[in-house]
Amino acid sequence: MTRWIEETFHPHWRVRLKADKVLHEVKTEHQHLVIFDNETWGRVLMLDGVCQLTTSDEFVYHEMMAHVPLMALSKPRRVLVIGGGDGGVLREVLKHPTVEKATLCEIDRSVVDLSLKFYPEIAGGSLEDPRTDLVIADGLKYVAGTRERFDAIIVDSSEPIGPSAVLHTPEFFAACKRALKEGGVLVTQNGLPFLFPDHLAGTTKAFARLFKAVAPYLCTQPCYFGGPFALNWASDDADLLDISTKKLQRRQEKRGIETRYWTPAVHGAAFALPRYVEQVVLGAIAEASRQLAPARKPSRRKPSTA
Ligand code: SAM
Numbered sequence: 001m002t003r004w005i006e007e008t009f010h011p012h013w014r015v016r017l018k019a020d021k022v023l024h025e026v027k028t029e030h031q032h033l034v035i036f037d038n039e040t041w042g043r044v045l046m047l048d049g050v051c052q053l054t055t056s057d058e059f060v061y062h063e064m065m066a067h068v069p070l071m072a073l074s075k076p077r078r079v080l081v082i083g084g085g086d087g088g089v090l091r092e093v094l095k096h097p098t099v100e101k102a103t104l105c106e107i108d109r110s111v112v113d114l115s116l117k118f119y120p121e122i123a124g125g126s127l128e129d130p131r132t133d134l135v136i137a138d139g140l141k142y143v144a145g146t147r148e149r150f151d152a153i154i155v156d157s158s159e160p161i162g163p164s165a166v167l168h169t170p171e172f173f174a175a176c177k178r179a180l181k182e183g184g185v186l187v188t189q190n191g192l193p194f195l196f197p198d199h200l201a202g203t204t205k206a207f208a209r210l211f212k213a214v215a216p217y218l219c220t221q222p223c224y225f226g227g228p229f230a231l232n233w234a235s236d237d238a239d240l241l242d243i244s245t246k247k248l249q250r251r252q253e254k255r256g257i258e259t260r261y262w263t264p265a266v267h268g269a270a271f272a273l274p275r276y277v278e279q280v281v282l283g284a285i286a287e288a289s290r291q292l293a294p295a296r297k298p299s300r301r302k303p304s305t306a
Helices: 058-072 088-095 108-118 140-143 162-169 170-179 196-212 239-241 245-255 262-268 275-291
Strands: 005-006 015-019 020-029 032-038 042-047 051-056 079-084 101-106 132-136 150-156 180-191 217-219 227-233
Touching: 005 042, 005 058, 005 079, 015 032, 020 108, 042 079, 042 108, 042 170, 051 058, 058 088, 058 150, 058 180, 058 217, 058 245, 058 262, 079 088, 079 140, 079 162, 088 101, 088 150, 101 108, 101 140, 140 162, 140 170, 150 170, 162 196, 170 180, 170 196, 196 227, 196 275, 227 239, 245 262
Parallel strands: 079 101, 079 150, 101 132, 150 180
Antiparallel strands: 005 015, 020 032, 032 042, 042 051, 180 227, 217 227
């Protein structure tokens, strides 16, 4: 009998994916995990009833999480990826030749091992790269305790439920700020603004209290049902958002990086928010500003498209 696997994250509606073959299903130390094949989406990973990735469209999210911060930085050397045990973000990070060391901090060893077993092409050899430092730990504990300092911290977490809930808190963001080098960039996944505007507002407010520049950006992730997907950006170096399309083009050529979604133009356009999203963001920044001393007003600057 054919099994249909449901996404159980949305309170008032469900998505069901046909499981042509269930390859592995287990309750790990941290979460429920199932990996299965689907004719349309390819191989699918679901954690706690939420679609995390599919082999058919993972490139969208992984490229936008890695290349938007790293292409904006002139020489990213030290990068921390929190979550992302499938290795997809790490794969894209290691395409940048200036990266000397990339730390992957994932809480659930099973995600790493099972991802390598059932869809090794997503990590694409990144876990065997000599620049990779794999740490199995809770991201909050790791970032709060590390002495290392990073040019970029990329938080490829699941939704704010289960083990991932701590990765969407002001406490965690403050710990990330402490672990960033001066002018470093923090990027987090920030959910679906149309369905969960409070998720975006909460992170944006926390960022606006901590950083000089806050700039959510969007991508279209087909398997995240519910409209554009938000990623959030924070840094004390607001000029990083003023990078031109021409400069991004030169950087991509110089670094020899192939992509399937990210382009210099997409980079700039991703920060142009539809009105309903912009209102959530500006409302959150205004609220943070009210709570901050006048001298410390955060900016939301859009990148120039010159
Ligand atoms: N792209 C997906 C999304 O947006 O839903 C996320 C994919 S990635 C597989 C999420 C990873 O975060 C999972 O492997 C999960 O085990 C890991 N994770 C959850 N909570 C964590 C924590 N507190 N510290 C480190 N990793 C965590």
